[in-house]
Amino acid sequence: MDTQKIETAVGLILDAIGENPRRDGLKATPRRIASMYEEIFSGLNQNAADVLNVFFESDSDAPVSVCGIPFYSMCEHHFLPFFGTVSVVYAPQNRKITGLSKIARLVDVLARRPQIQENLTAQITGALNEKLNPKGVLTVVRAEHLCISMRGIKKPGTQTVTVAAKGIYETDGALRAEALSWLAASE
Numbered sequence: 001m002d003t004q005k006i007e008t009a010v011g012l013i014l015d016a017i018g019e020n021p022r023r024d025g026l027k028a029t030p031r032r033i034a035s036m037y038e039e040i041f042s043g044l045n046q047n048a049a050d051v052l053n054v055f056f057e058s059d060s061d062a063p064v065s066v067c068g069i070p071f072y073s074m075c076e077h078h079f080l081p082f083f084g085t086v087s088v089v090y091a092p093q094n095r096k097i098t099g100l101s102k103i104a105r106l107v108d109v110l111a112r113r114p115q116i117q118e119n120l121t122a123q124i125t126g127a128l129n130e131k132l133n134p135k136g137v138l139t140v141v142r143a144e145h146l147c148i149s150m151r152g153i154k155k156p157g158t159q160t161v162t163v164a165a166k167g168i169y170e171t172d173g174a175l176r177a178e179a180l181s182w183l184a185a186s187e
């Protein structure tokens with residue numbers, strides 16, 4: 001990441017909004033923002049699917065659900081944070097499962113980049129589907145967007161909920177409803 005370029009750009013923004021980038025409180029701000037962007041956009045340099053490279057064999061194909069994984073991301077439209085939780089259900093095939101921590105890591109890699117919630121949801125689902133080849137996978141993301149809370153229509157506390165599904169959770173309404181009920185029970 002070109003942190004020097006970020007510093008220059010932030011200095012220009014400060015100047016453009018009518019601030020004095022050289023005053024005490026602001027003079028280190030471009031450097032702070034550059035190093036913060038390195039951290040919160042670190043997922044840009046990582047291939048999400050590569051995170052899911054550890055597999056285990058389970059005793060059965062019983063569905064696995066992982067609920068309430070916290071995440072922080074940046075809305076690509078406004079460059080303001082959106083944050084909340086990701087919950088996943090998948091039904092293994094041929095007893096192929098992955099480590100629970102790998103799913104949390106996948107969420108981090110996909111969240112740490114300019115994002116929109118709809119794509120985050122679809123990308124998590126797609127990566128799990130590709131790497132585990134499960135009978136089905138369903139992802140629910142719940143988030144608050146600061147671009148809704150603090151600007152525009154200004155409605156703090158509004159939750160945006162997105163769902164993406166593949167396989168049996170896409171095609172079988174009863175199984176999908178069952179999977180959604182597990183996630184709802186954990187709320």
Ligand SMILES: [Zn+2]
Binds near residue numbers: 078079145147
């Ligand atoms: Zn936004």
